[in-house]
């Protein structure tokens with residue numbers, strides 16, 4: 001406990017008035033209890049010190065908006081701790097959704113190229129990228145099941161053990177249970193989506209186990225009752241990893 005405290009104390013805390021002003025309009029954060037809020041304050045202070053937050057194009061981010069981004073990115077780390085920030089150094093922020101060029105060489109050796117429009121992306125060993133317009137949309141509608149920043153941070157947690165597979169680094173017994181429960185829920189969900197059934201959870205979660213984890217993370221923070229109803233075991237794992245949802 002003392003080590004944990006000492007490590008979190010190292011960076012000076014963000015100015016209290018600035019911190020309060022920033023989180024006042026971040027609904028996921030302002031709903032936290034006092035103890036978790038203090039931990040988030042320390043994590044966000046470290047984030048601001050260690051990560052370069054770079055607005056792209058004509059976007060300007062003021063001091064308050066930078067702290068809002070730091071707070072939101074650190075929200076999934078309140079229980080996990082600062083180790084969750086390892087392995088990357090840049091947050092790139094586009095004004096709006098952004099286009100990325102994709103290429104894929106199929107089994108026949110044919111090159112396919114296409115454009116994707118994204119609101120967020122997390123490279124395995126590189127930056128986190130967010131659309132500021134979509135982050136603001138999440139602030140405005142915090143109960144809709146969307147929160148792009150925590151989605152990308154789930155990918156960063158997932159890849160800490162070197163494999164982007166929907167399972168973050170956890171104590172061994174928990175990790176085994178997690179893998180079983182998530183696999184079962186993912187298979188069931190992917191089958192429902194394949195059959196064209198209507199689902200309460202965004203069907204994007206059926207893309208891959210890692211997207212299932214990241215999308216369920218969004219529901220944990222913004223629509224926890226819906227997640228519990230759809231996947232009670234998954235919801236329990238996420239409540240243990242992240243702490244109780246601010247809207248539980």
Ligand SMILES: [Zn+2]
Pocket residue numbers: 151155210211214
């Ligand atoms: Zn994703």
